[in-house]
Amino acid sequence: MREFNDRTAVITGAASGIGLALAHRAAREGMRLVLADIDEAMLAEVKKTLPVPGEALCTRRVDVSREEDIAALADEAYSRFGAVHLLCNNAGVGLSRLAWEHTAADWSWILGVNLWSVAHAIHHFVPRMLAQEGESHIVNTASVAGLLSTPGMAAYNVSKHGVVTLSETLYTELQAQQARIGVSVLCPAWVPTAIHTSERNRPERFGMATPPSTASAAYQERMAQAVKSGRLTADDMANAVFDAVAANRFYIIPHSRIKQAVRLRMEDILVDRNPTPL
Numbered sequence: 720m721r722e723f724n725d726r727t728a729v730i731t732g733a734a735s736g737i738g739l740a741l742a743h744r745a746a747r748e749g750m751r752l753v754l755a756d757i758d759e760a761m762l763a764e765v766k767k768t769l770p771v772p773g774e775a776l777c778t779r780r781v782d783v784s785r786e787e788d789i790a791a792l793a794d795e796a797y798s799r800f801g802a803v804h805l806l807c808n809n810a811g812v813g814l815s816r817l818a819w820e821h822t823a824a825d826w827s828w829i830l831g832v833n834l835w836s837v838a839h840a841i842h843h844f845v846p847r848m849l850a851q852e853g854e855s856h857i858v859n860t861a862s863v864a865g866l867l868s869t870p871g872m873a874a875y876n877v878s879k880h881g882v883v884t885l886s887e888t889l890y891t892e893l894q895a896q897q898a899r900i901g902v903s904v905l906c907p908a909w910v911p912t913a914i915h916t917s918e919r920n921r922p923e924r925f926g927m928a929t930p931p932s933t934a935s936a937a938y939q940e941r942m943a944q945a946v947k948s949g950r951l952t953a954d955d956m957a958n959a960v961f962d963a964v965a966a967n968r969f970y971i972i973p974h975s976r977i978k979q980a981v982r983l984r985m986e987d988i989l990v991d992r993n994p995t996p997l
């Protein structure tokens with residue numbers, strides 16, 4: 720999809736980090752915006768500061784892990800603007816724990832926000848996107864965690880591997896239908912955002928995470944440091960997304976050096992070697 724001006728973008732997780740950068744880039748492109756996030760206060764701030772005329776901007780509190788919230792988001796986007804041209808399923812949360820310290824509630828929260836959200840969005844948006852005129856594009860935010868198996872974040876890794884394969888499947892199915900809907904999957908490495916404080920937005924129904932063991936706390940600290948020292952910014956991610964959408968490119972891997980680790984994992988699989996530690 721090459722034309723962004725006067726088109727409509729729906730972005731989840733738009734109140735912070737990569738989602739917020741996507742919203743700013745989309746605004747600069749002259750797009751109408753439907754911005755969704757669970758954090759209503761931050762979303763209200765974004766609404767005040769984003770350089771978009773009121774009639775072209777709609778914000779909505781959404782818990783992306785809940786199907787009814789995604790259904791209502793799709794209803795609002797279509798009733799307000801009539802079409803959705805760019806759908807960014809971006810909201811996500813992280814948790815650092817040893818695999819055996821993840822509780823069932825941790826799994827439900829992480830898989831709900833990171834993976835079920837994308838499944839819900841595909842179910843509620845794609846039929847409408849198929850029915851509308853012209854080109855459109857879906858961008859799912861996964862992670863390099865969807866291409867690797869970094870220790871200390873089992874549920875996150877599982878959720879992001881799920882987003883990668885769901886995106887690949889969607890892409891091939893839409894191609895087979897000769898649909899005018901492009902698909903991309905964004906796989907960043909570390910980017911300085913608020914992802915390491917994801918618990919701030921953990922819905923009450925999942926309870927709070929149990930205190931980490933010493934080993935889990937060490938992984939938590941390592942993750943926080945890695946996020947804070949990320950070389951590429953959220954704006955770099957947004958620019959990479961818009962470049963890829965314009966070029967109809969599926970894989971968006973802005974931290975290109977991480978591909979060495981992806982290649983090593985693939986070689987482990989192909990030569991029957993046990994996983995090389997990251």
Ligand SMILES: NC(=O)c1ccc[n+]([C@@H]2O[C@H](COP(=O)([O-])OP(=O)(O)OC[C@H]3O[C@@H](n4cnc5c(N)ncnc54)[C@H](O)[C@@H]3O)[C@@H](O)[C@H]2O)c1
Pocket residue numbers: 731732733734735736737738755756757758781782783784809810811812813832860861862863906907908909910911912913914915917920946949
């Ligand atoms: N920052 C990184 O290093 C990094 C690396 C790879 C992938 N990612 C992915 O990028 C995406 C954006 O994360 P970020 O780094 O900008 O973090 P962030 O915490 O700055 O932004 C995430 C946004 O998602 C929102 N959110 C959380 N739970 C939600 C829910 N249930 N419903 C709706 N919104 C919810 C938060 O309120 C927040 O505004 C995520 O999918 C994340 O997994 C981030």
